Amino acid sequence: MTAATAASSSLAASREDWLGKATTLSEALPYMRRYAGQTFVVKYGGHAMGDERLGEMFARDIVLLKQVGINPIVVHGGGPQIGQMLDRLKIKSEFIDGLRVTDKETVEIVEMVLSGSINKQLVQLINDQGGQAIGMSGKDGNLIEARKVMRTKRDPDSNIERVLDLGFVGDPFNVNPGMIRRIQDAGLIPVIAPIGFGPHGETFNINADTAAGAVAAAVNAKRLLLLTDVAGVLTKDKTLIPELSVDQAKALIADGTASGGMIPKIETCIQAVEKGVDASVILDGRVPHAILMEIFTEGGAGTLIGHK
Ligand SMILES: Nc1ncnc2c1ncn2[C@@H]1O[C@H](COP(=O)(O)OP(=O)(O)O)[C@@H](O)[C@H]1O
Numbered sequence: 001m002t003a004a005t006a007a008s009s010s011l012a013a014s015r016e017d018w019l020g021k022a023t024t025l026s027e028a029l030p031y032m033r034r035y036a037g038q039t040f041v042v043k044y045g046g047h048a049m050g051d052e053r054l055g056e057m058f059a060r061d062i063v064l065l066k067q068v069g070i071n072p073i074v075v076h077g078g079g080p081q082i083g084q085m086l087d088r089l090k091i092k093s094e095f096i097d098g099l100r101v102t103d104k105e106t107v108e109i110v111e112m113v114l115s116g117s118i119n120k121q122l123v124q125l126i127n128d129q130g131g132q133a134i135g136m137s138g139k140d141g142n143l144i145e146a147r148k149v150m151r152t153k154r155d156p157d158s159n160i161e162r163v164l165d166l167g168f169v170g171d172p173f174n175v176n177p178g179m180i181r182r183i184q185d186a187g188l189i190p191v192i193a194p195i196g197f198g199p200h201g202e203t204f205n206i207n208a209d210t211a212a213g214a215v216a217a218a219v220n221a222k223r224l225l226l227l228t229d230v231a232g233v234l235t236k237d238k239t240l241i242p243e244l245s246v247d248q249a250k251a252l253i254a255d256g257t258a259s260g261g262m263i264p265k266i267e268t269c270i271q272a273v274e275k276g277v278d279a280s281v282i283l284d285g286r287v288p289h290a291i292l293m294e295i296f297t298e299g300g301a302g303t304l305i306g307h308k
């Protein structure tokens with residue numbers, strides 16, 4: 001290849017690249033119009049936080065949503081980070097049905113890690129990308145009122161149902177969105193740690209998916225996006241299911257297709273939709289710009305659960 005032909009083919013390649021980018025931007029326009037002024041709740045899980053580059057891209061996507069007139073609310077997790085801190089302090093931790101059994105000592109660590117370090121790191125990440133984020137926990141502005149979670153388990157031998165005590169694990173039974181509204185009206189992005197307050201001044205540890213679902217329902221969100229570490233809801237042969245009705249989602253839990261951590265995730269999505277959120281989406285937080293693909297492209301990303 002001569003120098004002239006090499007230069008002309010590299011020009012053609014960069015022109016094609018440029019056209020591709022311009023087309024993507026132009027295709028996003030109807031979605032930007034449709035969603036301007038709407039609220040999107042995004043749950044950012046602890047597993048996705050490990051990668052610095054992905055964290056920056058996540059923060060950039062959140063700032064972009066705000067820039068095009070969408071109101072993002074971030075609810076974050078931090079399960080692995082809580083686990084590391086408990087290990088360092090030599091405090092044992094166990095899970096029942098995906099929920100961390102949380103005694104008095106553990107809830108202090110959970111609050112410190114979630115409302116302290118993780119919440120502020122995320123605020124900083126978003127601010128570094130040009131946004132204006134404000135961190136809060138469910139205690140701030142009386143945001144998340146919680147009550148003790150009750151779980152029972154039937155003993156297979158005696159067939160007696162036993163009550164399991166998870167300690168300070170909370171169920172968000174009332175979310176007061178007033179403070180969120182004021183933060184949004186001021187042009188800021190709320191970043192929420194899944195900590196709730198109880199009727200007797202208790203601090204409750206809330207599963208981050210559950211907290212995000214409750215916040216989404218309370219603010220009448222257009223979408224609830226749960227970022228996780230799989231492509232979405234998969235069939236038994238591991239292919240991605242792009243869309244599910246509420247009844248189909250319930251059937252996947254009943255027939256065992258969804259198991260482990262996917263069960264509370266799907267349940268959260270169903271509850272949010274039943275309480276007025278337009279649709280919930282489970283998508284892969286490990287894929288760069290998964291949020292943008294979901295919101296601004298025809299095909300979307302992950303699994304959308306809604307009224308079909
Ligand atoms: N049908 C299914 N489709 C996708 N993932 C599933 C399914 N059933 C179980 N899972 C499991 O659920 C996990 C996601 O839940 P979890 O680990 O609690 O996520 P996170 O830590 O992001 O909250 C997946 O990594 C996968 O192992």
Ligand SMILES: CC(=O)N[C@@H](CCC(=O)OP(=O)(O)O)C(=O)O
Pocket residue numbers: 044045046047076077078079080082098099100110169170194205206207208209
């Ligand atoms: C009650 C309960 O289990 N709370 C969770 C809260 C954090 C969380 O949910 O974080 P991820 O989304 O990163 O898993 C915990 O203690 O791990």
